[in-house]
Amino acid sequence: MERRTAIKSVALLLGGALSGPTLSAMAIRNGELQPDWVPGALNFTADQQALLAEIAETIIPTTSTPGAKAAGVGPFIELMIKDCYLPAQQQHFMKGLGDIDAESMKNHGKNYVSLSNEQRIAVMTTFEQKAADERKQAAANVVKADVDAETGNVKEVKAKASDPLVPFFSLAKELTLLGYFSSEIGATKALRYVAVPGRFEGSVPYKKGDKAWAT
Amino acid sequence: MNIVGQEKAKSTFDAIVVGSGISGGWAAKELCEKGLKVLMLERGRDIKHIEGYDTAMKDPWEFPHRGRVDNVSREEYWASMRTGYTANEPTRYLFENDKENPYLEKRPFDWIRGYHLGGRSLMWGRQSYRLGDLDFTANAEDGHGVDWPIRYADIAPWYDYVERFAGISGQAEGWGQLPDGQFLKPMDMTVVEKHVKDSMMKTFGRGMTIGRTAILTAPTKIQTDLGRGQCQSRNLCSRGCPFGGYFSTQSATLPAAVKTKKLTLITDKIVYNVIFDEKKNKAIGVRVIDQNTMEQKEYYAKIIFLNASSINSAWLLLNSTSARFPNGLGNDSDQVGRNIMDHHLGAGASGEFEGWEDQYVYGRRANGIYVPRFANWGKDKRKDFVRGFGYQGGGSRDSWGRGNGLKGFGADFKEQLTEPGKWSINLGGFGETLPDPNNRMRLSDKKDKWGLPIVEFDAAWGPNALQMRKAMISDAAEMLEAAGAKNIRTRDEFFKNPGIGIHEMGTARMGRDPKTSVLNQWNQIWACPNVFMTDGAFMASSSCVNPSLTYMAMTARAADYAVKELKKRNL
Numbered sequence: 001m002e003r004r005t006a007i008k009s010v011a012l013l014l015g016g017a018l019s020g021p022t023l024s025a026m027a028i029r030n031g032e033l034q035p036d037w038v039p040g041a042l043n044f045t046a047d048q049q050a051l052l053a054e055i056a057e058t059i060i061p062t063t064s065t066p067g068a069k070a071a072g073v074g075p076f077i078e079l080m081i082k083d084c085y086l087p088a089q090q091q092h093f094m095k096g097l098g099d100i101d102a103e104s105m106k107n108h109g110k111n112y113v114s115l116s117n118e119q120r121i122a123v124m125t126t127f128e129q130k131a132a133d134e135r136k137q138a139a140a141n142v143v144k145a146d147v148d149a150e151t152g153n154v155k156e157v158k159a160k161a162s163d164p165l166v167p168f169f170s171l172a173k174e175l176t177l178l179g180y181f182s183s184e185i186g187a188t189k190a191l192r193y194v195a196v197p198g199r200f201e202g203s204v205p206y207k208k209g210d211k212a213w214a215t
Numbered sequence: 216m217n218i219v220g221q222e223k224a225k226s227t228f229d230a231i232v233v234g235s236g237i238s239g240g241w242a243a244k245e246l247c248e249k250g251l252k253v254l255m256l257e258r259g260r261d262i263k264h265i266e267g268y269d270t271a272m273k274d275p276w277e278f279p280h281r282g283r284v285d286n287v288s289r290e291e292y293w294a295s296m297r298t299g300y301t302a303n304e305p306t307r308y309l310f311e312n313d314k315e316n317p318y319l320e321k322r323p324f325d326w327i328r329g330y331h332l333g334g335r336s337l338m339w340g341r342q343s344y345r346l347g348d349l350d351f352t353a354n355a356e357d358g359h360g361v362d363w364p365i366r367y368a369d370i371a372p373w374y375d376y377v378e379r380f381a382g383i384s385g386q387a388e389g390w391g392q393l394p395d396g397q398f399l400k401p402m403d404m405t406v407v408e409k410h411v412k413d414s415m416m417k418t419f420g421r422g423m424t425i426g427r428t429a430i431l432t433a434p435t436k437i438q439t440d441l442g443r444g445q446c447q448s449r450n451l452c453s454r455g456c457p458f459g460g461y462f463s464t465q466s467a468t469l470p471a472a473v474k475t476k477k478l479t480l481i482t483d484k485i486v487y488n489v490i491f492d493e494k495k496n497k498a499i500g501v502r503v504i505d506q507n508t509m510e511q512k513e514y515y516a517k518i519i520f521l522n523a524s525s526i527n528s529a530w531l532l533l534n535s536t537s538a539r540f541p542n543g544l545g546n547d548s549d550q551v552g553r554n555i556m557d558h559h560l561g562a563g564a565s566g567e568f569e570g571w572e573d574q575y576v577y578g579r580r581a582n583g584i585y586v587p588r589f590a591n592w593g594k595d596k597r598k599d600f601v602r603g604f605g606y607q608g609g610g611s612r613d614s615w616g617r618g619n620g621l622k623g624f625g626a627d628f629k630e631q632l633t634e635p636g637k638w639s640i641n642l643g644g645f646g647e648t649l650p651d652p653n654n655r656m657r658l659s660d661k662k663d664k665w666g667l668p669i670v671e672f673d674a675a676w677g678p679n680a681l682q683m684r685k686a687m688i689s690d691a692a693e694m695l696e697a698a699g700a701k702n703i704r705t706r707d708e709f710f711k712n713p714g715i716g717i718h719e720m721g722t723a724r725m726g727r728d729p730k731t732s733v734l735n736q737w738n739q740i741w742a743c744p745n746v747f748m749t750d751g752a753f754m755a756s757s758s759c760v761n762p763s764l765t766y767m768a769m770t771a772r773a774a775d776y777a778v779k780e781l782k783k784r785n786l
Binding site for chain 1: 272
């Protein structure tokens, strides 16, 4: 088995601990993918930007604290998709955006942005399930690592697993959580943030409802 | 004096130090403080203490990609990408652009570099442990590598000396396999760490201590006189510390050397050759090329300290050929560039705990816990492997990041993530690797942009390390299970390459016999004794503990010896 496949199989065993960028980087390094990424080659239309902002807001809505929209998570995800992912993953994500609207039209006769909160949750729940199915399928396609006990080298195998792309919902959720909780609003309003704590204490009292530390 | 003579006099010093990282900084400080006129040469750019730390005071939201790596950087930092953290947005500026500084891999090696003033002292992990007697006798006992020419007693006073200056926080434990040091007050453990510590001792008789780290928990006058301050618990060390809270060249050894007014520091000069004088039968200086202007120049000195890092110091020897040394300076034994060691890691376990829901932490501790070696120590004899491993890790309450592994989204999901999660702990093994002459680096026939030969690596983990990893994983899982952990997950990053520990060492080992080693007991090149190597190159075995403190102690010891020998006119 080749090294990269082995890494991916381990990542999947660990619950997808390796991020898309890590896998893409390995692909470049191994000469399997050319980094044919061109700055600005990927364009989000105004409709797609609006849709993305609403998807993020569905994942992290405004509650007693501001939600993903207020924290600018839509533009953040757009930047991340453009700058940090390779074309195959970018296209998979863009297709997902289209699928969300298609599903919204099919079930509710309207675009996602025009849906009620309950309808949005129903659509996203469908995509959460789809993501779980996609992951299951990807895990099944990856051959288990075969390590030579003598040398520790990962044995080469002819069969090559297809590159598992991160499902739309999983990536949207991951980037929403990152974008929100590392934003100024997320870190200081939804969580607690102290830039310079000044000291460390390994045991302080906590009561239910106290915010978690942002970092 | 003629003009040529004046020019030569301006370029002549008592000592030249090649490199400004952890060991280079120490060499410069010690030699300056002993009255020598010292030139320190650094291949990379200048980085000023505090004002040069570009990202040190940034909040998380000030990074456009929130710390992650973009496509352009991913290509440029292709080696750093393999660590999973060094190429990240906040620290990338201190790591090397691998595209501009390429290397070759006959077998893969992760070479993580920092070409700038201070070298990797700015980004190091700061964990500081002493080697023990078991480490210095290991080669003699099991026959791997060559016997160390020194024992723990030879280095112990020098550990004391460097610890007092650097400032190492830790807890004295009285353990035989891991000697105590001169410690500043220890950092606090979390409740889950204390629990697992007690359980490990009760069930297995194995110890755990708070990490010993080069961070000022309670600075002494030695440190405050240099402008260093107490750690502020931000845990952003590897961006550079504006408080001088951790030991680096910039925060500690450089200001001490500058105080003597004996130091000349020149950056941007790549030392590519040590000049060997056949008549005098010693080295007389170095040749450099300016990394920006390509200007070439020579500098001269009575003694030369090589502190360019294990790989680059070995590269420098291999590139310094002469009629006397056709295979590279000091390479009569053919051991230069061989015996590369590192620590194999990424093998261990983690687990969650129920309870202590009324407990949390304040501040961010830039440190973890340490479990000293227990395998093949005392009565714990292992059949499958020689040597041993320690664990590093830590226990905390889960953060919002757990959300990625949880089902759900929406209001309740968000509220859940605004509170801390369960307590969990992880133990990650750091295993000793064996010296193997077939694990090596060479000069390739390819050249870099300065026309200098590019390094080619040819190394792999050995069978001993791979056997040891099984124990690193199963012992960790067993201890967590005994401590009552739930949802225990093991991990084995067997696919990561040598170099991943960023503890590369051993490329010019010291020994007792010039036929099988490069350096003698004082870190001198056997056949060219006015050249000293005190970076990781000298290591005859790797131990399982983090090596930098040992480089510091051995540098101070070698500098002391060098100056005494100079005064006796023996060099």
